[in-house]
Amino acid sequence: MQNENSSGSGRMLAQIPRGVWALGFVSMFMDISSEMIHALLPVYLVSVLGATTVTVGLIEGVAEATASITKIFSGVLSDWLGRRKLLAAIGYGLAAFTKPVFPLAPTVGWLVAARFVDRVGKGIRGAPRDALVADLTPGHLRGASFGLRQSLDTVGAFLGPLAAIGLMLLSGDHYRLVFWIAVVPAFIAFGLLLLGVEEPARHVREGARAPIRLLDTAQLGGAFWAVTGVAAVLTLARFSEAFLVLRSCDAGLPVAWVPIVMVAMNIVYALSSYPAGALSDRLGRRGVMVVGVAFLIGADLLLAINGSFAVLLAGVALWGLHMGFTQGLLATLVADTAPARLRGTAFGVFNLAAGVAMLAASLIAGALWDAYGAPATFLSGAAFTTLALAGLLALQQPKASTGTPSQTGL
Secondary structure: HHHHHHHHHHHHHHHHOOOHHHHHHHHHHHHHHHHHOOOOOOHHHHHHHOOOOOHHHHHHHHHHHHHHHHHHHHHHHHHOOHHHHHHHHHHHHHHHHHHHHHHOOOOOOHHHHHHHHHHHHHHHHHHHHHHHHHHHHHHHHHHHHHHHHHHHHHHHHHHHHHHHHHHHHHHHHHHHHHHOOHHHHHHOOOOOOOOHOOOOOOHHHHHHOOOOHHHHHHHHOOOHHHHHHHHHHHHOOOOOEEEEEEEHHOOOHHHHHHHHHHHHHHHHHHHHHHHHHHHHHHHHHHHHHHHHHHHHHHHHHHHHHOOOHHHHHHHHHHHHHHHHHHHEEEHHHHHHOOOHHHHHHHHHHHHHHHHHHHHHHHHHHHHHHHHHOOHHHHHHHHHHHHHHHHHHHHHHOOOOOOHHHHHHHH
C-alpha cells in the first residue's frame, strides 16, 4: 500500500507542468533572499535600532496588508491583460531591486520604506502567479501543483534563515553583510522567471482585454466568499511569524541562532505542503483543512507556555504543519471555486481580505505582547483559530469550477 502511494505521488509529480516547477523555483530563490533578511529583521529593529514590539507589529502588519491590497489590483489587471507573467515579472523585479536598501538603511524609517516597497512587489506578483499556476494545471492535479509550488517556496524559507545563521556566526553578528548577500538570490529568481516560464497562449487569446467591472466580484459565487471569510478569520489567528522570532528570544537563544526558529518551522512547512495538497486531490479539501487548523490551536497553546526550548520547538513545528496543511490548500480552494476567467480577480480579493486581517492580527498581537506578555498573544491566537475551525466545519461542500465535488470540494 505504501509503495502504491509512493508511486502515485511520483506519477503526479511527473505530470505537473514545467512552468509550475519553474514558478516554484522562482519562489524558492526569492524566499531565500527575503528570509535571510526577515529572519533577522525583528531582532535588528528591537535590539539595534531600539524599536518596540508594537512597532514591529505595525511594520509587519502594514507590510503584509500592502502586499494583499496590491494583489487585488494586479489580479484584476492580469484578467484584463491576459498577461500574468508580465505582472509577475514586474513584481519580482521590484522586490529584487529593493533588496539593496536593507543593508543601506540608516534608520527605522528607511527600513519601513524598504519593507513597504518590497511588499508592493510581492503584491504585484502574488495573484497573477497563483492564477498562472491554475492556468497551467489540469483540474485533477491542482492540489498537487499548488502544494509543490508552496513546498519549493518554503524550501527557500528555511534555506534563507539557515544561511543567515551561518553568516552571522562567521561574520560576528554582522547584520548588514547578511543583508548584502541576500541580494544575490533575489536576482536569480528574477532571471529564472524571465527565462523559464511561458504564458499559456490560450489564456492570452481568451482573457486579453476583457472589460474590468466591479460587478465581476459578485460573480465569484457564494462558495468563494465562504472560503475567503474562513481564511480571513484564520489569518487573525496566524499573525506575523515575526512574533515566533521574538518568542525565541524569550527562550534565551543567542542572536545568531534566533533564525533557527524559522528554519524549523519552514522545514516542517515544506515537507508537509505537497503531501497535503496531493492528499486533498484524492480525499477532499475539508478534512485536510480541519487537521491543519487543529495544528494551529496546538501550536498557540504550546507557544503560550513560558517553558523550555524544546516546548518552543514543538510549538513551532505544529505551526509549520498548520501552514503546510492550509496555505497551499486555501489557494487551491480559490482556484476551485472561482470562474476561470476571473481567477486573477479572485486571488486578488482573497489576498486583500487576508491582508486586512493580517494587519489587524499583527497590531493586536503586538499590543497584547506589550501589555500582558507573550502568552496573551498566543492565547488570543488559539481563540481566533477555534472560531475559524467552527466556521470551516459549518461550510457546505461547494462545487468546484473544474473537477468533481469529491475531488475539489470542501
